[in-house]
Amino acid sequence: MARVVLGMIGLGTVGSGVVQLLAQHKHLQLKKIAVRDLQKERAANPTCPITENVSEIIDDPEIEVLVEVMGGEEPALTYIRRALEKRKHVVTANKEVLAKHGPSLFQLAREKGVTIFFEASVAGGIPLISTIQRGLGANQFAAVTGILNGTTNFILSNMEEKGLSYDSVLAEAQRLGFAEADPSADVDGHDVAYKLSILAALSFQRFVKPEDIYREGIRNITPDDLALAKEFGYRIKLVGTARNTDPKNKAGALAVRVHPTLVPLAHPLAAVSGSSNCILVNGDAVGEIIMVGPGAGSLPTASAVVGDIINLESALKLPDFASYFQPSITSEWSKTASPDDWTSPYFLRLSVKDTPGVIGTIGTIFGEHKISIQSIIQRGVADRRATIVILTHDVRSGNMEAALADLKKCEFLDSVASAIRIYKAA
Amino acid sequence: MARVVLGMIGLGTVGSGVVQLLAQHKHLQLKKIAVRDLQKERAANPTCPITENVSEIIDDPEIEVLVEVMGGEEPALTYIRRALEKRKHVVTANKEVLAKHGPSLFQLAREKGVTIFFEASVAGGIPLISTIQRGLGANQFAAVTGILNGTTNFILSNMEEKGLSYDSVLAEAQRLGFAEADPSADVDGHDVAYKLSILAALSFQRFVKPEDIYREGIRNITPDDLALAKEFGYRIKLVGTARNTDPKNKAGALAVRVHPTLVPLAHPLAAVSGSSNCILVNGDAVGEIIMVGPGAGSLPTASAVVGDIINLESALKLPDFASYFQPSITSEWSKTASPDDWTSPYFLRLSVKDTPGVIGTIGTIFGEHKISIQSIIQRGVADRRATIVILTHDVRSGNMEAALADLKKCEFLDSVASAIRIYKAA
Numbered sequence: 025m026a027r028v029v030l031g032m033i034g035l036g037t038v039g040s041g042v043v044q045l046l047a048q049h050k051h052l053q054l055k056k057i058a059v060r061d062l063q064k065e066r067a068a069n070p071t072c073p074i075t076e077n078v079s080e081i082i083d084d085p086e087i088e089v090l091v092e093v094m095g096g097e098e099p100a101l102t103y104i105r106r107a108l109e110k111r112k113h114v115v116t117a118n119k120e121v122l123a124k125h126g127p128s129l130f131q132l133a134r135e136k137g138v139t140i141f142f143e144a145s146v147a148g149g150i151p152l153i154s155t156i157q158r159g160l161g162a163n164q165f166a167a168v169t170g171i172l173n174g175t176t177n178f179i180l181s182n183m184e185e186k187g188l189s190y191d192s193v194l195a196e197a198q199r200l201g202f203a204e205a206d207p208s209a210d211v212d213g214h215d216v217a218y219k220l221s222i223l224a225a226l227s228f229q230r231f232v233k234p235e236d237i238y239r240e241g242i243r244n245i246t247p248d249d250l251a252l253a254k255e256f257g258y259r260i261k262l263v264g265t266a267r268n269t270d271p272k273n274k275a276g277a278l279a280v281r282v283h284p285t286l287v288p289l290a291h292p293l294a295a296v297s298g299s300s301n302c303i304l305v306n307g308d309a310v311g312e313i314i315m316v317g318p319g320a321g322s323l324p325t326a327s328a329v330v331g332d333i334i335n336l337e338s339a340l341k342l343p344d345f346a347s348y349f350q351p352s353i354t355s356e357w358s359k360t361a362s363p364d365d366w367t368s369p370y371f372l373r374l375s376v377k378d379t380p381g382v383i384g385t386i387g388t389i390f391g392e393h394k395i396s397i398q399s400i401i402q403r404g405v406a407d408r409r410a411t412i413v414i415l416t417h418d419v420r421s422g423n424m425e426a427a428l429a430d431l432k433k434c435e436f437l438d439s440v441a442s443a444i445r446i447y448k449a450a
Numbered sequence: 451m452a453r454v455v456l457g458m459i460g461l462g463t464v465g466s467g468v469v470q471l472l473a474q475h476k477h478l479q480l481k482k483i484a485v486r487d488l489q490k491e492r493a494a495n496p497t498c499p500i501t502e503n504v505s506e507i508i509d510d511p512e513i514e515v516l517v518e519v520m521g522g523e524e525p526a527l528t529y530i531r532r533a534l535e536k537r538k539h540v541v542t543a544n545k546e547v548l549a550k551h552g553p554s555l556f557q558l559a560r561e562k563g564v565t566i567f568f569e570a571s572v573a574g575g576i577p578l579i580s581t582i583q584r585g586l587g588a589n590q591f592a593a594v595t596g597i598l599n600g601t602t603n604f605i606l607s608n609m610e611e612k613g614l615s616y617d618s619v620l621a622e623a624q625r626l627g628f629a630e631a632d633p634s635a636d637v638d639g640h641d642v643a644y645k646l647s648i649l650a651a652l653s654f655q656r657f658v659k660p661e662d663i664y665r666e667g668i669r670n671i672t673p674d675d676l677a678l679a680k681e682f683g684y685r686i687k688l689v690g691t692a693r694n695t696d697p698k699n700k701a702g703a704l705a706v707r708v709h710p711t712l713v714p715l716a717h718p719l720a721a722v723s724g725s726s727n728c729i730l731v732n733g734d735a736v737g738e739i740i741m742v743g744p745g746a747g748s749l750p751t752a753s754a755v756v757g758d759i760i761n762l763e764s765a766l767k768l769p770d771f772a773s774y775f776q777p778s779i780t781s782e783w784s785k786t787a788s789p790d791d792w793t794s795p796y797f798l799r800l801s802v803k804d805t806p807g808v809i810g811t812i813g814t815i816f817g818e819h820k821i822s823i824q825s826i827i828q829r830g831v832a833d834r835r836a837t838i839v840i841l842t843h844d845v846r847s848g849n850m851e852a853a854l855a856d857l858k859k860c861e862f863l864d865s866v867a868s869a870i871r872i873y874k875a876a
Contacts, residue, residue, distance in 0.1 A: 048590075149735070151584070151585020151586055154584050154585035158584060158757070159577020161756075162471055162753045162754075162759075295718070309575070309749045309753035310575035310743065310749070310754075311747075311749075313575070313576060313577070313741065313742070314741070315741055316718065317736065317739040318738075321737075323736070324735065326588070326735060327733065327735035328588075329588075330588035331584070331587045331588040334587040334588055
């Protein structure tokens with residue numbers, strides 16, 4: 025069997041899993057691993073040499089494939105660029121580098137006749153990339169939607185089950201190692217935004233700049249929101265979506281967004297627990313395909329990395345190999361649609377003074393902005409304050425923003441405690 | 451872009467979908483279609499010539515790929531063999547031909563340096579084959595489990611929802627076109643058995659003869675079974691499983707089976723409705739991956755066929771192309787494990803004479819066969835007859851058979867109305 029020589033950068037959670045799996049695949053030779061700090065204790069005990077000098081890998085002509093599992097933007101980006109320049113294939117789990125620099129990296133790979141494999145960069149062990157790229161190749165995609173971050177899913181599940189606040193569940197997650205000391209990448213939606221940029225590139229052949237992705241995190245979600253949502257038949261999840269608003273136009277705007285979303289309890293997204301990921305892919309021929317599996321973890325993510333290496337290795341000796349595996353992604357960043365033009369139903373929680381005519385005024389303001397109310401109930405009157413919960417029918421986001429601005433001018437309104445979108449099928 | 455010339459045999463439900471999808475992929479040229487009867491009315495209106503003479507396709511040297519979507523064992527098998535002999539690649543949706551003749555067909559393809567693509571043969575539009583073959587390539591598989599037949603899923607769902615008998619729901623399904631006039635292929639589990647044979651070949655590198663697959667259909671399931679199962683927190687589904695009983699042994703026995711199964715209501719398999727399929731793939735590195743999607747239908751199945759053609763076409767001009775795509779499947783049929791040695795919990799429904807000591811006697815007999823009872827309840831006493839419902843803990847099938855044989859000797863037993871296995875995670 026063919027044999028491929030690999031060099032790896034990074035030996036953390038994912039890298040340790042890769043070392044463990046490669047031991048079962050003897051025709052894949054891991055020649056050397058570069059790490060930042062040789063003294064650090066590690067889970068893995070690789071049989072190959074370890075170095076702090078990355079050049080020993082990038083400048084080694086015998087190494088054909090760079091496996092990059094260090095994560096983060098720099099110096100990973102520089103190392104990947106240098107490897108591509110040296111005509112090495114790259115297998116990477118690095119969502120941040122791909123989302124921020126995908127267009128130029130794939131362009132460089134094309135120029136050098138090599139490829140970038142990145143199954144592990146999205147949804148951990150779920151073979152989502154190969155499914156979109158190969159299995160569903162006959163389809164034009166309308167949308168890719170999913171729960172793509174295990175940390176926020178863990179926090180929301182625990183808040184709902186235990187009725188605890190965001191802060192206390194976050195602290196517990198940090199204690200258990202499920203959340204970082206600085207949780208922003210997860211809880212503010214950056215991680216999901218990176219993954220959506222990559223999924224957009226695969227599904228619609230163009231990357232979206234992470235800063236152009238609409239992003240709302242979960243910091244403001246309260247146990248009240250979760251309990252009220254459940255009462256109405258919903259669960260709140262952090263859902264990411266990349267949608268093609270103009271499928272006939274190859275340079276048309278994409279609507280790419282991550283925000284808390286009320287999902288019907290019977291929907292597959294509502295059943296996703298802990299660090300599992302769940303992705304819905306909508307194609308014009310196939311309809312909807314749902315994939316569920318481990319979105320993180322050492323061996324599941326290593327399964328994706330080593331799967332890439334095996335696919336690469338089995339074809340590496342073919343001439344023109346690269347042209348088969350290079351995804352057709354343009355080197356231009358995509359335009360994005362204005363969030364104002366999206367439509368979805370909304371869940372609103374308002375804190376108001378308990379005075380007569382409040383519901384009438386709200387109804388009038390919403391009517392002026394063409395917002396149709398599905399249900400409106402008053403809750404928890406105390407100290408002359410009341411909570412009003414509103415579920416609307418489908419409404420344009422711009423109209424909702426305008427209606428909420430008008431509401432805020434009303435004497436009776438204390439605050440718009442929550443305004444959360446309700447899931448709408450692709 | 452490369453161009454590939456196709457010939458197709460069959461223009462029914464799947465073939466019509468293929469014609470429709472190929473119209474969007476201009477670089478895939480469908481040159482000619484062979485059908486059994488030119489006079490038959492069809493949904494599709496292809497722009498290419500149609501013939502009743504298959505040789506016009508198989509003997510045409512310009513045609514590089516045979517797309518076989520006629521279904522059934524013969525003459526499809528003969529046509530596929532002839533095409534492979536002529537060194538044409540084959541894309542097929544034919545589960546029966548592959549399950550019954552897979553070893554010799556893949557052997558022939560290897561000899562001739564061509565490949566057989568078969569994504570559409572299992573689970574319709576769900577890209578399950580490419581997921582197992584490519585996306586999860588780093589894994590050793592323990593088991594593949596799923597709901598793989600839409601007709602029986604439709605029947606069981608409707609029986610449960612409406613409390614109707616098997617016969618009346620089958621008649622309705624036949625009227626709606628969801629079941630064949632002769633429903634045996636679906637309701638007796640043959641269709642699932644064919645698919646399991648193919649999944650075993652992909653997951654464990656060896657085909658299982660369809661007649662070696664343990665097969666129980668749904669004809670004996672009653673509304674009482676469905677209602678009682680629900681009361682205990684289960685739904686009855688026709689579940690197929692292929693399991694590797696001896697992963698370290700490349701020629702070890704496989705346990706391959708299809709039978710009605712009580713699935714916990716909260717399990718993803720329980721949520722699968724209508725013609726959807728749901729498959730659980732268990733790999734040593736990744737853990738469990740779940741895929742859900744349309745298991746049948748014209749365009750979803752065509753999505754799989756045309757996806758195969760696109761993957762084939764994009765690499766067809768590479769030398770040694772075939773070696774990359776040929777699955778590593780042995781030409782020997784697999785051994786199968788004895789059903790007696792499987793273990794699972796059981797659901798039993800017994801019809802007994804309402805006399806004292808019945809439950810004591812049942813408990814004693816079960817104890818003698820090392821069967822541990824989880825719960826036993828008596829129901830619906832009338833005319834001195836009672837129904838006894840038993841849920842057991844994990845038990846060896848052989849022991850259960852022996853216990854039931856002993857029970858049948860008891861004076862008080864009218865009948866073992868049902869003995870259905872309960873789902874056990876891989």
